[in-house]
Amino acid sequence: MAIRSFNSGKKRILVCEDDEMVINVICYKLEKDGYDIDKAIDGKQAADKIRSNVYDILIVDMMMPYMTGLEITGLVRNELMQSTPIIILSKIGIEETILKAFEMGADDYIVKPFSPNELSVRVKKLLTLKG
Amino acid sequence: MKIERILLAIGTKMHRENADKVLRTSNYQYRIISNSLDVLSVLEEDLYHALFIDLEMEKGNGIEVLKVIRKHFSSPVNAIPAIALFTSQEKNNADFLIANGFNWSVPMNFTIEDLNSTISWISNAEPDTEVVKKSSSDINFEFFRQCSGNDKAFMMDMADLFYKTYPETIQRLKKFHSMQDWKMIYFESHKFSAQLAYLGLKEAYDYADSIETITEQGFLNSEMIYERILNLEKSCNFGIIELDKFIRQL
Structure with a gap:
C-alpha cells in the first residue's frame, strides 16, 4: 500500500477518539493552533489511516472499539516500526496502565478530562523534541 | 415529578375520541387538541406536565412541533415529557424518536394500561425536586468554558450535540441493563463520564463514574445499577437546562 504524505506545510496530526464531544474539543483547539487534523473514530479506522498516511503526531484514546490505544501503539512501534510521537488519552489514571502505555512506546499520557491548552503544549513540545 | 395535567394533540377524529374515552376513566386533567399550531399556543398559555403528540398532523407534524418546543420555549416547558403517538409499528423507531426529543412512545389507540405505564415511567424519568436541589451545587461550567476558549458558538454546538x-446513551444503558450486558454498560458509562466531566455536570459524572466502577469491579447489583442509570438520566435532564441557561447568558 502506498503511503500518502501531505504537503500543506502544516504539521499533520491524527486524532483517534470515538467520543464525538471529546474529539470536537481536541480538534477545535488544535485546528486553532494551526495544525492539519485528521480524525479516526475507532481503532480500525485509526490503524487504516496510520498504515496509509504519514502523520507528525498521533493522539490516541486508550479505549476505542476494535483496537485499544495500546494496540495502536504496538502496531506503530512493532509492526510499522515508526517513531511517530504518540500521546495516549485515557480516563484511567492508575500507575500500572500509564507505565504499560510507556512500555509499549507511547511518548506521553494524558488523563481525561484534560485542558485542551495542556494538550496543545504537550503536542508542541513533542513536535519540537522530534524535530 | 407528579403528572396531573396532560395535553394531547391528535390529528384524526377517531383517535381523539379513543383518547377522550380512555382519559375519562383516569384521574388526570386533560385537553385534547387537533392540530400542531394549537400545541404551541396552548403551551404558551398553560402549564402541562406531559404532552402526547401525534407524529402526523396537519400544519406541522409532531416531530417538528416538538423541535420548536425543545429549542425555543423556556424552562420548564422546553423539558416537558413528550410521548409520540404512532399509528404503525414502522413509526415506533425508538432511536429516531429519542434523537428527536421524545421521551416515550405509545400506539395511537392506547389503552388505560398504556397510559398508566407511560405516566409511571415518565414520572420516574423526570427530575424531581430533590435531584434539582442537589444538582444546583454540582454543576460548574467554567471548565467547559475554558475548554471552548469562551467561544459561545462552539459551546452551543457542544450543548446541542x-x-x-445523551438520551441515546441513556437508552443504550437501559437496553444493556435489560440484557444484563455489564461489559457494555461499563464501556458506555466510561465514555459518557468523560463527556460529563467536560461539560461540568459533576453529579451526572459521579453517577456515570459509579456505574463504571461497579460494573468494572464485577459488583453486579442489577437494581442498584438501574437506579443509578435513572439518577444519571435525571441529572442530565436537569444539567442540560442549566447548560442552556449558562450559554444564553454569555
Whole structure:
C-alpha cells in the first residue's frame, strides 16, 4: 500500500477518539493552533489511516472499539516500526496502565478530562523534541 | 415529578375520541387538541406536565412541533415529557424518536394500561425536586468554558450535540441493563463520564463514574445499577437546562 504524505506545510496530526464531544474539543483547539487534523473514530479506522498516511503526531484514546490505544501503539512501534510521537488519552489514571502505555512506546499520557491548552503544549513540545 | 395535567394533540377524529374515552376513566386533567399550531399556543398559555403528540398532523407534524418546543420555549416547558403517538409499528423507531426529543412512545389507540405505564415511567424519568436541589451545587461550567476558549458558538454546538446524544446513551444503558450486558454498560458509562466531566455536570459524572466502577469491579447489583442509570438520566435532564441557561447568558 502506498503511503500518502501531505504537503500543506502544516504539521499533520491524527486524532483517534470515538467520543464525538471529546474529539470536537481536541480538534477545535488544535485546528486553532494551526495544525492539519485528521480524525479516526475507532481503532480500525485509526490503524487504516496510520498504515496509509504519514502523520507528525498521533493522539490516541486508550479505549476505542476494535483496537485499544495500546494496540495502536504496538502496531506503530512493532509492526510499522515508526517513531511517530504518540500521546495516549485515557480516563484511567492508575500507575500500572500509564507505565504499560510507556512500555509499549507511547511518548506521553494524558488523563481525561484534560485542558485542551495542556494538550496543545504537550503536542508542541513533542513536535519540537522530534524535530 | 407528579403528572396531573396532560395535553394531547391528535390529528384524526377517531383517535381523539379513543383518547377522550380512555382519559375519562383516569384521574388526570386533560385537553385534547387537533392540530400542531394549537400545541404551541396552548403551551404558551398553560402549564402541562406531559404532552402526547401525534407524529402526523396537519400544519406541522409532531416531530417538528416538538423541535420548536425543545429549542425555543423556556424552562420548564422546553423539558416537558413528550410521548409520540404512532399509528404503525414502522413509526415506533425508538432511536429516531429519542434523537428527536421524545421521551416515550405509545400506539395511537392506547389503552388505560398504556397510559398508566407511560405516566409511571415518565414520572420516574423526570427530575424531581430533590435531584434539582442537589444538582444546583454540582454543576460548574467554567471548565467547559475554558475548554471552548469562551467561544459561545462552539459551546452551543457542544450543548446541542450533548442534547442530541445523551438520551441515546441513556437508552443504550437501559437496553444493556435489560440484557444484563455489564461489559457494555461499563464501556458506555466510561465514555459518557468523560463527556460529563467536560461539560461540568459533576453529579451526572459521579453517577456515570459509579456505574463504571461497579460494573468494572464485577459488583453486579442489577437494581442498584438501574437506579443509578435513572439518577444519571435525571441529572442530565436537569444539567442540560442549566447548560442552556449558562450559554444564553454569555
